[in-house]
Amino acid sequence: MTGAVFQWLEHSGEDRASKVEELSRLGFTWADLEDEEYWLDGVAVMQESTYRELEEASARLWAILDKAARYIHGRHDLYALLGIPEVLWEMLDTSPLPTPGLISRYARFDFAVGGDGSIKLLELNADTPTGYVEASIATPWACQKADVPTVNSRMPELIAAAWGEERPDTAACVAYGSHLEDSGTIEALIRHSGLNIQCVDCLELTIDEGTVKDGQGRVINRMFALYPKEWMAVDEGGEALAYAVETGSLTLFNPPHSILLQSKGLIAAVWGMYELGFLFSGEERDAIAKYVLPTYNKPVFSGDFVSKSMFGREGGSVRMYDETGSLELEDKDGFDSSVLFPSVYQKRAELSRIQTSAGELHLLTGMFMINGQPCGLLGRGGGPITGNTSHFIAMGVR
Numbered sequence: 001m002t003g004a005v006f007q008w009l010e011h012s013g014e015d016r017a018s019k020v021e022e023l024s025r026l027g028f029t030w031a032d033l034e035d036e037e038y039w040l041d042g043v044a045v046m047q048e049s050t051y052r053e054l055e056e057a058s059a060r061l062w063a064i065l066d067k068a069a070r071y072i073h074g075r076h077d078l079y080a081l082l083g084i085p086e087v088l089w090e091m092l093d094t095s096p097l098p099t100p101g102l103i104s105r106y107a108r109f110d111f112a113v114g115g116d117g118s119i120k121l122l123e124l125n126a127d128t129p130t131g132y133v134e135a136s137i138a139t140p141w142a143c144q145k146a147d148v149p150t151v152n153s154r155m156p157e158l159i160a161a162a163w164g165e166e167r168p169d170t171a172a173c174v175a176y177g178s179h180l181e182d183s184g185t186i187e188a189l190i191r192h193s194g195l196n197i198q199c200v201d202c203l204e205l206t207i208d209e210g211t212v213k214d215g216q217g218r219v220i221n222r223m224f225a226l227y228p229k230e231w232m233a234v235d236e237g238g239e240a241l242a243y244a245v246e247t248g249s250l251t252l253f254n255p256p257h258s259i260l261l262q263s264k265g266l267i268a269a270v271w272g273m274y275e276l277g278f279l280f281s282g283e284e285r286d287a288i289a290k291y292v293l294p295t296y297n298k299p300v301f302s303g304d305f306v307s308k309s310m311f312g313r314e315g316g317s318v319r320m321y322d323e324t325g326s327l328e329l330e331d332k333d334g335f336d337s338s339v340l341f342p343s344v345y346q347k348r349a350e351l352s353r354i355q356t357s358a359g360e361l362h363l364l365t366g367m368f369m370i371n372g373q374p375c376g377l378l379g380r381g382g383g384p385i386t387g388n389t390s391h392f393i394a395m396g397v398r
Contacts, residue, residue, distance in 0.1 A: 012357040058374035060287040069260040082265035083310035085233030101372040104258040105162035112349035120349040126261035135376040148396035156192035158370040163193035166253040173226040176201040207240040210249040309338035
């Protein structure tokens, strides 16, 4: 028990191998990775009052970030401030902005939920979140085994609604068929969509004068891609992919504007506008004050802060500084994208800690936003920085 917010229910004494096999049949094939236990057999049970506040905070922050992204849209000076690569600017300007609340239909907030029940937004992955299989398939399964209520059961129906609107003909990821997590993620999304969609490897795509084709020469018109849009500025063929979207030959899902929400610079922009008393209503300002951490484009803190790339993922590029301003900890496992993109500087927030079979872990709380609605918890446990080596932890609510 940590405060009264989380209770850890341990089940690791039971037959793990048969459970891993059962999860694999359900589509979660990476519960064990290279003899390491990625999935921890147990459930972190969140207090219901905390969950209700988290759900409300997610909805309010979603609207706030959507409002900020719409303000930034079309303003190149602000694109630059958010670290948006120039190769994407025309694509953002020419593509129509989606309906309010649906700039991204498939996203995930990451929160620090403290032992005292405090809730602080760390970041938003609005472009290519993974963890969907863990949240939508493995979490309800684990909660049922532990006789703990799950709040994740609506995820598949919301995916069906979102994909029913976007209707992609193709779903893509890098190394489809060999990268277990990304391949399993797009396969689960397709299964839950109920649509007939082809899976392809991003590396096999060809683009000729704006026309995108898969490895078999089939023309792709509408594509869901588990491919970070900022990499169009780095990868060979990225400019051609952006051109395909600009000319209308290809419709991307999540839409191009999801990169505005994806940039951690947007949180810095929201905080800056909050400090200036600009754009937001009194109610929105209250939510920002309560749930958003002070975040800046420059290292203005004297100590006790975190720096991270605007487009860092899986903990890569995160550096933690102590109260004196000295470097305390940095992630060395993930790719450090701060060599390619600008950084933000954010006040540190403490994560709840739970005692598990893998030792004491810091617990990161994810909340999926699908079709504009908060709908699924994803727990990850590790060190103070939640990186590639963290464990998946099922979360229930009681």
